Amino acid sequence: LMVTTAVVIALQYFCSDRALFAWERNVRSFWISITVLIPSLLLLTFALHVFDRFKIVFTDRFNGRIEKAALPRPADAASGRKPAEVSSQLVDKFPKDHALFDPPFLEGVHLRVFLKLEIVGRILLPYILDRGSSYGWQSSEETTKRVVVEFSSPNIASEFQGKHLRSTIIGAFISRLYESLGWDVIRINYLGDWGKPIALLKVGWGKFDSEEAFKKDPIGHLLDVYHQIEELFQPEQAASKKARDDAAKEGRDEGDAQVEIESQGIFAERNEAFKKLEAGNEAMVSFWERIRAANVDNYTDFYNRLSVQFDEYSGESKVSQEVMVEVEQLLKDKDLSEESGGAWIVHMQKLGAKAGTAIIRDRSGSSTYLLRDLAAVLERSRKYAFDKMVYVVASDNSVHFSQLFKILEALDMKDLAAKLQHVRFSEVSKMSAALGKGYKPQAILDVSEEAMKGLSQADEEKSGLLGNSEQVTKTLGISALLLQEAATRHTSAHAFDTSAFASFKPSTGPELQYWYTKVCTLLSGHAASAELADDQFEGLADEDRANLLRVLAQYPEAVNATFQSLEPSGIVNYLTAITEQLPDLLEDEEDKIDISAGSIALLEATRIVMQNGLKLLGVVPIPDL
Ligand code: ARG
Numbered sequence: 168l169m170v171t172t173a174v175v176i177a178l179q180y181f182c183s184d185r186a187l188f189a190w191e192r193n194v195r196s197f198w199i200s201i202t203v204l205i206p207s208l209l210l211l212t213f214a215l216h217v218f219d220r221f222k223i224v225f226t227d228r229f230n231g232r233i234e235k236a237a238l239p240r241p242a243d244a245a246s247g248r249k250p251a252e253v254s255s256q257l258v259d260k261f262p263k264d265h266a267l268f269d270p271p272f273l274e275g276v277h278l279r280v281f282l283k284l285e286i287v288g289r290i291l292l293p294y295i296l297d298r299g300s301s302y303g304w305q306s307s308e309e310t311t312k313r314v315v316v317e318f319s320s321p322n323i324a325s326e327f328q329g330k331h332l333r334s335t336i337i338g339a340f341i342s343r344l345y346e347s348l349g350w351d352v353i354r355i356n357y358l359g360d361w362g363k364p365i366a367l368l369k370v371g372w373g374k375f376d377s378e379e380a381f382k383k384d385p386i387g388h389l390l391d392v393y394h395q396i397e398e399l400f401q402p403e404q405a406a407s408k409k410a411r412d413d414a415a416k417e418g419r420d421e422g423d424a425q426v427e428i429e430s431q432g433i434f435a436e437r438n439e440a441f442k443k444l445e446a447g448n449e450a451m452v453s454f455w456e457r458i459r460a461a462n463v464d465n466y467t468d469f470y471n472r473l474s475v476q477f478d479e480y481s482g483e484s485k486v487s488q489e490v491m492v493e494v495e496q497l498l499k500d501k502d503l504s505e506e507s508g509g510a511w512i513v514h515m516q517k518l519g520a521k522a523g524t525a526i527i528r529d530r531s532g533s534s535t536y537l538l539r540d541l542a543a544v545l546e547r548s549r550k551y552a553f554d555k556m557v558y559v560v561a562s563d564n565s566v567h568f569s570q571l572f573k574i575l576e577a578l579d580m581k582d583l584a585a586k587l588q589h590v591r592f593s594e595v596s597k598m599s600a601a602l603g604k605g606y607k608p609q610a611i612l613d614v615s616e617e618a619m620k621g622l623s624q625a626d627e628e629k630s631g632l633l634g635n636s637e638q639v640t641k642t643l644g645i646s647a648l649l650l651q652e653a654a655t656r657h658t659s660a661h662a663f664d665t666s667a668f669a670s671f672k673p674s675t676g677p678e679l680q681y682w683y684t685k686v687c688t689l690l691s692g693h694a695a696s697a698e699l700a701d702d703q704f705e706g707l708a709d710e711d712r713a714n715l716l717r718v719l720a721q722y723p724e725a726v727n728a729t730f731q732s733l734e735p736s737g738i739v740n741y742l743t744a745i746t747e748q749l750p751d752l753l754e755d756e757e758d759k760i761d762i763s764a765g766s767i768a769l770l771e772a773t774r775i776v777m778q779n780g781l782k783l784l785g786v787v788p789i790p791d792l
Pocket residue numbers: 317320321322357358359540558560564
């Protein structure tokens with residue numbers, strides 16, 4: 168309370184700087200704030216007190232978790248003994264002069280037990296230096312398991328959107344994470360390379376194509392054609408939507424007016440083209456092959472720049488017709504699907520879902536997105552015999568995936584359904600607005616690189632250490648992008664804020680790269696060894712160094728926690744916790760004429776852990792270049 172009071176007075180005083188003598192007025196507002204503050208502080212204290220009696224303390228973050236212990240409150244409450252009493256008795260019982268631990272001390276009602284400062288280094292340094300790039304990954308599984316990770320999955324008729332970028336980055340991260348933990352990982356890119364949008368593009372191609380423009384810039388031209396036909400199509404789509412809404416308002420399932428609208432104009436042309444494609448019409452298929460190949464070429468170039476690889480460029484087009492028919496038959500046999508106005512649908516309520524209708528085959532007899540995914544699961548499970556499959560797809564697909572999983576369960580494939588996971592994330596993104604219409608995915612990396620020009624202005628010294636060669640700028644641009652993505656929780660809107668790329672704020676790509684480079688610079692010319700003399704370990708026994716070691720000890724734990732959440736932000740927070748320990752410590756080392764063997768070992772361990780974490784995020788640490 169005294170501190171708060173002092174702060175309030177200081178604030179009042181400070182704010183009224185120019186009206187130093189308006190003291191009375193300040194006194195009045197001062198009393199108002201005090202009357203609010205005191206009761207709320209009392210209330211808070213009381214609440215904390217009650218809460219504390221029944222809680223077990225988990226120390227979060229990464230500091231000292233292995234060393235802190237807390238008393239289980241409920242047991243004490245039951246025995247009727249006061250927690251403080253129990254704690255102080257335990258302190259007395261603790262052996263004096265323990266080889267590994269300092270005497271515990273009481274903090275409130277908690278008993279804190281710490282390893283002796285020099286012990287931390289003795290245990291950890293040899294361990295980290297010995298494990299090197301494999302430090303952090305402990306697989307508890309005896310046999311190798313296989314996971315299929317499906318990610319990126321852009322649609323070839325339209326732009327590579329923010330949600331696809333997010334899927335690419337999160338999916339590649341999840342793949343590396345599984346791989347590090349000893350899984351056999353199959354990476355699949357399930358392209359949106361089939362369906363009505365492709366057919367619409369073909370309709371547009373017939374109207375706006377130019378071989379010359381395609382030769383010059385295939386993807387740019389295709390996007391251009393797509394936007395032109397989209398614009399032409401727009402009024403028809405609006406009319407159809409209105410007819411459907413009107414029908415729904417009147418309580419009719421089927422809108423005759425809508426059917427009428429969709430049976431002519433571009434609607435009819437598009438549906439006709441898609442039917443031809445599904446029927447294997449030669450001209451349609453060769454058009455489709457041509458644009459698919461052009462897109463895959465272009466994506467591959469983009470993924471290469473990001474160091475992302477796929478085992479398979481699959482896609483909606485690659486799903487076998489036979490397996491789709493097989494799924495449809497299964498649905499009919501189990502009486503799960505029914506005909507409705509020429510379409511085949513599943514009433515989700517029948518399957519125990521709250522509501523919804525799933526369309527398996529549409530009115531025009533074409534397969535749907537859902538039918539293709541249903542068949543794709545069966546195909547993949549036969550081809551790869553996976554133990555797990557992760558779909559890294561934006562939340563706009565959530566209903567789709569819950570229908571997919573529910574239908575599989577209803578088809579008596581519960582075991583298979585249990586292996587599937589939809590890792591969803593917010594599809595909201597400002598990326599396409601930032602890049603404008605008709606951009607190619609490479610533009611994402613170009614603007615990130617471009618933004619690095621602002622780094623020297625952000626911090627001349629830091630950017631000076633990193634350098635500005637072409638290679639470094641490229642790597643920094645990608646680091647900035649990756650870290651902004653990785654730091655954003657799955658549920659938050661996709662940031663893509665290029666104005667924040669050129670920054671050395673905590674957790675940014677440039678900042679993490681800077682500290683990594685700084686550690687490497689101090690290490691250059693020195694070889695680390697963990698076989699240290701006693702006095703070297705004692706030299707590491709100060710608070711700063713022991714704290715850094717404590718953070719380094721938490722890496723496997725951070726990896727494990729991340730494996731549960733599949734959120735890269737866990738690793739970002741962890742790396743940030745390391746960098747928070749570095750400024751004083753590195754400055755201290757820089758001031759020394761000779762860097763000690765103990766410090767070299769500590770810095771090398773720090774470098775190893777940072778390298779492992781950065782690589783897990785997909786970042787190439789700069790001095791690696
Ligand atoms: N192409 C889809 C989209 O852009 C994502 C594909 C998701 N994967 C799947 N198996 N359905 O939204």
